[in-house]
Amino acid sequence: MMNSEHHPVCSHTLAAIPGPPLADPESLERSARLFRALGDAPRLRILHLLLRGETCVSEIVTATAEKFSTISQRLRILRSEGLVRRRRDGSHVYYALADDHVKDLVFNALAHARELDSPTISQPQSEDD
Amino acid sequence: MMNSEHHPVCSHTLAAIPGPPLADPESLERSARLFRALGDAPRLRILHLLLRGETCVSEIVTATAEKFSTISQRLRILRSEGLVRRRRDGSHVYYALADDHVKDLVFNALAHARELDSPTISQPQSEDD
DNA sequence: GTGTTATTTCATGAATTGATGAAATACTGA
DNA sequence: TCAGTATTTCATCAATTCATGAAATAACAC
Numbered sequence: 001m002m003n004s005e006h007h008p009v010c011s012h013t014l015a016a017i018p019g020p021p022l023a024d025p026e027s028l029e030r031s032a033r034l035f036r037a038l039g040d041a042p043r044l045r046i047l048h049l050l051l052r053g054e055t056c057v058s059e060i061v062t063a064t065a066e067k068f069s070t071i072s073q074r075l076r077i078l079r080s081e082g083l084v085r086r087r088r089d090g091s092h093v094y095y096a097l098a099d100d101h102v103k104d105l106v107f108n109a110l111a112h113a114r115e116l117d118s119p120t121i122s123q124p125q126s127e128d129d
Numbered sequence: 130m131m132n133s134e135h136h137p138v139c140s141h142t143l144a145a146i147p148g149p150p151l152a153d154p155e156s157l158e159r160s161a162r163l164f165r166a167l168g169d170a171p172r173l174r175i176l177h178l179l180l181r182g183e184t185c186v187s188e189i190v191t192a193t194a195e196k197f198s199t200i201s202q203r204l205r206i207l208r209s210e211g212l213v214r215r216r217r218d219g220s221h222v223y224y225a226l227a228d229d230h231v232k233d234l235v236f237n238a239l240a241h242a243r244e245l246d247s248p249t250i251s252q253p254q255s256e257d258d
Numbered sequence: 259g260t261g262t263t264a265t266t267t268c269a270t271g272a273a274t275t276g277a278t279g280a281a282a283t284a285c286t287g288a
Numbered sequence: 289t290c291a292g293t294a295t296t297t298c299a300t301c302a303a304t305t306c307a308t309g310a311a312a313t314a315a316c317a318c
Contacts, residue, residue, distance in 0.1 A: 023177045027242040028170040036168030041161040048152045057265060070307055072266055091264050091315045113156040186295060199277055201296055220285045220294050
């Protein structure tokens with residue numbers, strides 16, 4: 001009956017890891033947060049809107065037909081990861097993609113997704129599946 | 130007293146959006162899922178390990194000191210988004226990054242994160258903050 | 259000052275995600 | 289066949305995330 005979770009006993013495992021590039025937890029965490037901020041369709045939609053250039057919150061609200069507070073929270077998350085910057089002009093606040101790096105990232109991600117065939121769950125990739 | 134969530138009344142908002150590139154929900158959703166799979170430090174750690182090349186599950190378990198079922202679930206998620214592929218060899222299953230595109234993505238993300246100064250929450254970016 | 263529009267913050271509840279033990283499946287070798 | 293190792297699947301619980309109404313803050317016009 002084997003008590004479920006056990007230690008592996010195969011040859012190579014016992015030798016632990018030798019090599020060079022071990023990512024520090026700090027960087028892993030930061031990258032993960034960045035990706036997580038991008039990992040939400042409604043937020044991606046905002047970023048996609050911003051590809052057109054600086055846009056005020058009201059415009060985003062209108063364009064997406066969402067609640068003000070909803071958009072505001074999404075923008076807060078995007079901003080906390082440095083994906084967008086904001087600028088106040090009078091009573092309006094304008095948001096824009098933080099830099100060209102973000103612009104490329106969003107653009108490429110969506111372009112890539114548009115090509116691919118929808119792999120909702122488990123697409124076969126090679127022999128074993 | 131204003132019933133909280135109201136419609137914006139500023140000039141540009143009423144004109145909705147005119148322009149060209151509207152991302153279809155399908156692509157947005159697909160990109161979001163991809164990013165979400167990357168948006169978890171433990172999963173990123175696995176991908177980072179795989180930068181070294183094909184690795185069997187037991188090795189990953191040993192290298193990360195996690196439970197077998199934990200690693201297996203993480204790999205399942207990575208695989209469901211096409212980030213890794215797997216190959217069975219006898220009783221072992223080897224995982225590898227799906228392609229060079231993924232390799233670059235992971236490599237660049239971590240490199241970029243390593244440079245930056247830790248922006249855990251709200252870093253000032255321009256005039257307005 | 260008051261009133262109005264624009265935006266953010268706060269608190270809360272609902273939905274999603276992540277880790278895990280247990281059981282199931284897959285392969286190998288006797 | 290049985291026994292052992294390797295890995296996945298399933299069910300469950302805890303933690304996180306998301307959307308939202310209400311209240312707060314900010315800017316402007318009067």
